[in-house]
Amino acid sequence: MQDKRVSVAVAYHSGFGHTETLAKSVVNGINSIENADGVLVDVTGLNGDFAILNNADAIIFGSPTYLGSVSGPFKMFMDETSKVWFDRGWQNKLAAGFTVSASQSGDKMTTLVQMSVFAAQQGMIWVGANDMAGNNSSAGSVEDINRLGSYLGMMAQANVDEGPDVAPPNADHRTAESFGKRIAEASLRWGKAPATQPQQLEATA
Numbered sequence: 196m197q198d199k200r201v202s203v204a205v206a207y208h209s210g211f212g213h214t215e216t217l218a219k220s221v222v223n224g225i226n227s228i229e230n231a232d233g234v235l236v237d238v239t240g241l242n243g244d245f246a247i248l249n250n251a252d253a254i255i256f257g258s259p260t261y262l263g264s265v266s267g268p269f270k271m272f273m274d275e276t277s278k279v280w281f282d283r284g285w286q287n288k289l290a291a292g293f294t295v296s297a298s299q300s301g302d303k304m305t306t307l308v309q310m311s312v313f314a315a316q317q318g319m320i321w322v323g324a325n326d327m328a329g330n331n332s333s334a335g336s337v338e339d340i341n342r343l344g345s346y347l348g349m350m351a352q353a354n355v356d357e358g359p360d361v362a363p364p365n366a367d368h369r370t371a372e373s374f375g376k377r378i379a380e381a382s383l384r385w386g387k388a389p390a391t392q393p394q395q396l397e398a399t400a
């Protein structure tokens with residue numbers, strides 16, 4: 196009988212705790228789905244050991260937006276996966292991403308684009324967000340789920356003068372939980388990541 200239990204890793208970097216607190220909400224969302232296990236992975240503590248990520252059926256990437264892109268430590272992690280890329284080690288796993296910035300826009304779309312290109316290079320299957328955009332009509336409010344109206348991935352906003360105990364606000368944590376549920380459910384539908392053989396790259400004469 197096929198093992199239906201899936202493992203969804205949340206691989207994140209956080210400089211000041213805002214991304215980390217969101218990552219925990221994403222994991223809570225994953226764990227609320229039967230047969231899904233969320234695993235929190237701080238990418239700065241991996242030291243090149245990708246065993247947890249290799250064994251995950253889906254990986255959700257999380258990074259703050261720094262100067263309109265992923266943070267430096269998150270990019271270091273991306274670059275450290277070049278051997279995984281060469282071996283096609285993560286191909287056919289599901290991938291998704293989230294980010295937080297201080298400004299309402301903050302150019303954080305670029306961060307999600309960067310993550311989705313990274314996932315595509317790894318041969319992963321990118322899954323976007325599916326909560327209808329909130330706070331975009333006279334009936335809307337900042338309390339709405341998906342108040343920033345993002346579909347490529349999950350977006351949050353944290354005021355610069357507030358710590359991770361209060362920022363991002365509750366609406367973003369609810370959005371993060373919902374995002375975790377979506378990726379867990381997608382992972383259960385997609386099934387276990389198929390075991391893959393490293394591709395043999397042959398030199399042409």
Ligand SMILES: Cc1cc2nc3c(=O)[nH]c(=O)nc-3n(C[C@H](O)[C@H](O)[C@H](O)COP(=O)(O)O)c2cc1C
Binds near residue numbers: 208211212260300354
């Ligand atoms: C070096 C640096 C660059 C930043 N660049 C941006 C930016 O481009 N846009 C923005 O809205 N916020 C920017 N911020 C604010 C962070 O995105 C925001 O404080 C976020 O909540 C930090 O998440 P963290 O606590 O997980 O590191 C920047 C912060 C730092 C430290």
